[in-house]
Amino acid sequence: MKEVKEYEKDLASIRTMMERSAKFISLSGLSGVLAGVYALAGAVIAYFITYYPVSPFQYRIYSIQEPDKLWKLLVLASAVLLASIATGLWLSIRKARLHGVKLWNATSKSLLLNISIPLVAGGIFILALLYNGHFGIAAPASLIFYGLALIQGSSNTYDEVRYLGISEIALGLIASFFAGFGLLFWALGFGVLHIVYGAIMYNKYDR
């Protein structure tokens, strides 16, 4: 018969095994904060490309139609996205090494598959919106589909990701009624919300 201490260890090991195997714990809160900072910087540059000299809080009646500006925005958005993914990947690799787990495991595979379904669907849908000239609700649509992806992926990682997803969807729905303020809502959703939730996660799990 084992010592009681051993039974306590059994109980503790059940807990760690369940969490470690089902959750992608290598996700770093810091990557959320940095992604938010990149998004805000991108939004400021985008403001100077499109709205300037009109105040960002003012309603913009004419949506961007010039191909020159559209290309600039596309390059800018891709740069923000790539920087965020690269930072997230780098910080996750670092955290995985710290915990002594592999980054590419059954959990991260299922996480990636789960989030890519709403992301790809949303991406194609937004392309269709742009193709048909509905520029006004492209930004709200990206917030909504991103939120859906986060909720889909949240079962494989920290609970905060679920709340972030719900916030993004709510913001996207509000934004869809204020089509002229796309950039402002976009900066709130991808910038401010990422920084807030990233900071919460960093405080809770990374320190």
Place this chain on the structure above:
Amino acid sequence: MKNPFENLDKVLEHRVRLQIMSVLIANDSYDFSSLKEMLAVTDGNLATHMKALEKEKYITVSKSFIDRKPSTKYKATERGRNAFRKHIDALETVVKQQKQ
């Protein structure tokens, strides 16, 4: 008073088997190599314990090929889930009684 040690599951008293069951209950299914990584045990060690759990019908095994490499997937059965639950309850009772 009833002895709470009697309720402990003899098969699950081994820590590696308990950990295997924990992973299989938290996840829909898990493959051999991922389990090996998660538990940090050797091939032979893990295989022995998987056989023991399979014999008790706590888990089911399905073999397939992914990219021409063999892949073995495990799932917890209803019987395995019940045994796991009972074992945890017993563990908690044992620990609680000793603390009093």
